[in-house]
Amino acid sequence: MSRRSIDPARLLRRISTLGEIGRDAEGRLVRLAASDSEKLGRDQFVAWLEEAGLEVAVDHIGNIFGIWNGAGGEEKPIMIGSHIDTVINAGIYDGCYGVLAGLEVIQTLKDEGFEPSRPIVVAAFTNEEGVRYAPDMMGSLVYSGGLDVAAALKTLGTDGTLLGDELARIGYAGTHAPGFMTPHAYVELHIEQGPVLEREGLSVGAVENLQGISWQRVTIDGDANHAGTTPISMRRDAGYAAARVIAFLRDRAKSSNTPTVATVGCIAFEPNAINVIPSRATFTVDLRDPDEDRLKEEEAALAAFLELLSAEEKVGISAERLARFEPVKFDSAIVRLIEAAAGDRGLACRRMTSGAGHDAQMIARIAPSAMIFVPSRSGISHNPKEFTTDVDLIAGANILLDVVCGLATGELPE
Amino acid sequence: MSRRSIDPARLLRRISTLGEIGRDAEGRLVRLAASDSEKLGRDQFVAWLEEAGLEVAVDHIGNIFGIWNGAGGEEKPIMIGSHIDTVINAGIYDGCYGVLAGLEVIQTLKDEGFEPSRPIVVAAFTNEEGVRYAPDMMGSLVYSGGLDVAAALKTLGTDGTLLGDELARIGYAGTHAPGFMTPHAYVELHIEQGPVLEREGLSVGAVENLQGISWQRVTIDGDANHAGTTPISMRRDAGYAAARVIAFLRDRAKSSNTPTVATVGCIAFEPNAINVIPSRATFTVDLRDPDEDRLKEEEAALAAFLELLSAEEKVGISAERLARFEPVKFDSAIVRLIEAAAGDRGLACRRMTSGAGHDAQMIARIAPSAMIFVPSRSGISHNPKEFTTDVDLIAGANILLDVVCGLATGELPE
Incomplete structure (x- = not known):
């Protein structure tokens, strides 16, 4: 098994940098979907995608994709995703960790000359939190065909704005049709937002379903x-x-x-x-x-x-x-890949259920999907006290790296 | 036993007249203690006291007394009392019924040439409801020596006013020292504010204690x-x-x-x-x-x-x-007088406990006291739906008449 590793310092630096973008006058992190402060976060993410040499694509609902075509340009891509919008007075990990770890995995593989059998894509889905516009997980819902994009763009916000107007205003009303790439597989890395891994002293959760x-x-x-x-x-x-x-x-x-x-x-x-x-x-x-x-x-x-x-x-x-x-059942082959990666790295892992909603549950409608969880201290999220240790953050990103490598070399799923 | 009766039409007319004084723009009855609208209620009450030929006295805390000295001017008086201040959006019976029935009893006895052995007094105590100034039952508390009058007058209202200033402003900062007459006995007639009498089909409650x-x-x-x-x-x-x-x-x-x-x-x-x-x-x-x-x-x-x-x-x-x-135990001799009066008039009666607070609990500190309850429809009070039938109102006032006659002819208590 690979002992390759992502660049821990780069990942941690990016998490920290993104976590400082969108602070309000009181110092609270507030990047509500399609707001001015979220535009700044999006711009930073796009800058990093370009720095990594990825092709940037934005769809009609504002989902951002960083595409590494690599060798297998005609194949369906492996997609790694999550979101970078936040709640009001948020922590810095929820969503952002998964997106930035996805970028980190691609950049690591690209830099070392890894040759994937298919494209690898990192996605930041629009309006996962649903604070300004309902429903939550909107970008991934639209991407998977669960909500018409025209209707979604007409969503009236709590502040009286229309999502479509706001996306155009901040420059993220993209040109691609949602769903323009159907993933071969989808993986999402996320903080647990619950206390189970911490209380059981585990590093990794292989998420097999969602409540x-x-x-x-x-x-x-x-x-x-x-x-x-x-x-x-x-x-x-x-x-x-x-x-x-x-x-x-x-x-x-x-x-x-x-x-x-x-x-x-x-x-x-x-x-x-x-x-x-x-x-x-x-x-x-x-x-x-x-x-x-x-x-x-x-x-x-x-x-x-x-x-x-x-x-x-x-x-x-x-x-x-x-x-x-309804509950969502994730792809068992990907779940086994996660468990195997954790085993190979000597990390204590358990199968678990996600109690919260995630973009993965939407993408599971169109592609084999699963999630990786890392511990959340005291189970706290949606709060400045949200915290995961650097060790756990790095370990989770390396599990993601292994799983993506496995998928990209055709291991699973078929 | 006496078959004398109060004047039903006069009592009902006064309850109804007082109930129209202090309506706000939305038609709600609001006579908060020492307010402009309560001044109007006080003025009407004083006008009726004078019409009945009673001596009017007001004490430092604004309690109003209508005194019929009758024959026994030197003796301790029989006092009948309650209050005419209201909550916000009140009914017309709570407090006012007891005060106006007290006046009615005195006026009836006076008009028919009854010769009491001691003075009979009707009292309207200040700020029973405690909505504008805390605590509630303040006027009777001060009167019975439970609260220093100077401190009470400095009470800060919910609207930032001082009670003493407001009493002076409306012309009811009186000249008598609270407690200037120690009652021989005190009786308070009141609506039950609970469902017990109605549900048990009874006309009269002889209130023997207070929770x-x-x-x-x-x-x-x-x-x-x-x-x-x-x-x-x-x-x-x-x-x-x-x-x-x-x-x-x-x-x-x-x-x-x-x-x-x-x-x-x-x-x-x-x-x-x-x-x-x-x-x-x-x-x-x-x-x-x-x-x-x-x-x-x-x-x-x-x-x-x-x-x-x-x-x-x-x-x-x-x-x-x-x-x-602490609970208050009323005077058992007066309670027996109430029961006897109800029996003589063929009215179904039970002993009961008051669940609400009343001025009688304060006056009980300085004089033998008890209360008479009449039914409240559905137990509702502090609400425009507060209602007692005319028949019950008249019956309760006649019980009060009998009890006062009994006390005034020296029956009880000794």
Whole structure:
């Protein structure tokens, strides 16, 4: 197995440089999709692509590609991708790490005279975070044919802008049709954004699937009555009913012995007064599971509990679907390549499920895909505290290097 | 027993007239303590006192008294009282009913040539609601010596005003020292503000005690992590812990077979995002019980549960006391007078506990006191939907008439 390595200093320097682009007056990293500050990040990335001698292509939705045609110009390319837009007050690793490691892998192979059997491409997909324009993962969704590009360009932003206008304004309304290259395989390297690798003392995650997501908003209606004068037996307490749901979801997930996770992240009571029984409780439910049947089971169990609770507590309950994504199964051959690379380098690795959404789940619609995770300290992301050690960053990039080499020499998949 | 009656039409007309004074541009009834609109209500009340031939006295904290000296000018008076300030968007009965029924009782007795053994006084206490100036029940608290009048007059309002300045401005900074008359007995007639009388089909409540109140704010600190990537076993979920407390309080109160009530009326999660595990949950706890030992037991049980939960869920929990009032026991002789009056008039009556705070609890510090309740439709108060039927209003006022006659002819208490 190859003991070649990417250039650690160059990769770390680029991560750090890109992480300083788009700081606001308070020093917060904010590169929202198609904004002025994101343009600066894009310009830097394109400059690095050109410095590495790659062909730069931009498509109608603003996805940026750095293409190394190498020897096998007619073949379908190996694509490495992620995104460089950020949330508000972001960390420096989420997305950027995968894009810059992709560039690093190509530049390393190119510089050492490696001869791939097919082109290798690094991609930075537009608007993965979805903060300014919904939905998230938009660039990869459009690229894989899941959303019409004309409709996507008409997306109205939270600031009243149209995505298409903003892309044109910053000079990234490209000329290529989304999907103009169908990948032979797609690999995405990303920080875990969860605590599993760190807590288990592992360096690498071979991501074999991605959870399905079910988001709902539940509204419970009871009676606002005086907290002092209304006997417990006469209450229709929407807040208490909400508490029962929260406890039900968590206790069920905890005792299920499955990867199911359930979270109630938002809540509001009305009238929200210390001495008034809540007449209304509104809260969100985030259910995730890598298995579609099990996700459906969890949704059904919640619905059944809500019905029971409504009768028991004499409260009105309605649930509204906010979002629903089926689980994604990644390509097992690529997952095995990742495991093999980690084994060859003596890095502790486990198969795992991605709990967050990624561009890879969109590209998986059109090409064999998988992801590599590296540890996130304390599982924190979308936050300036987001952190991965240099050692882990370099190790992850070298695993990516090995996997791309394997794919580029025709090892897998066929 | 007397079959005398108050003048129903006059009482109902006055309730309705006072209920139209202090409407804002949207038609909401808003007579906050010592405001311009409350001045109009006070002026109307004083005009009725003068029309009835009563001596008007105002004390330093703005409490208004209508005094009928009658025959026994040297004796300690029987005092009937409540308040005419309101919350924002109030109903027309809370407080005003008791004050106007007090005036009605005195006017009825005076007009028919009744000869009381001691003075009879109707009182409208300042700032019972506590919306503009805290604490609530301020006028009766000051009157009973529980709060220094100079300190009370310096109270800073939510609108930046000082109560003393505002009382002077509206012409109700009176000349009498609070407490200038020590009542022989005090009776307060009030709407129940709860559902018990209505649901049990009763006309009258003989209020024998008033719940102790314990208000706390509980703060739970966990970790904000990604809802998708953090396994259930690794979570420190402040929102789940809060739900456990809400369920604990309610289930304990429900199964206790005591009058204990527990309410969580306010809640907030941080960061309050659909896909983030709450790092912090803040909520209020309102515990009430007419028995001080039991109230202490409930507080201790909550504290013990919070300690257990903190260890179980690895969350930080702190509780801050917001308010604490011991239960008040009313005078049993007056309570028996109320029951007897109801029996003589063939009105269904029960002894009950007041779940809300009232001026009577303050005056109980200096004189034998009790309260009479009439039904509140659906238990609603502090709301334009507040409603009591004319029949119940008239019946309650006639019970008050009988009780005052009893007290004024020396029946009780001694």
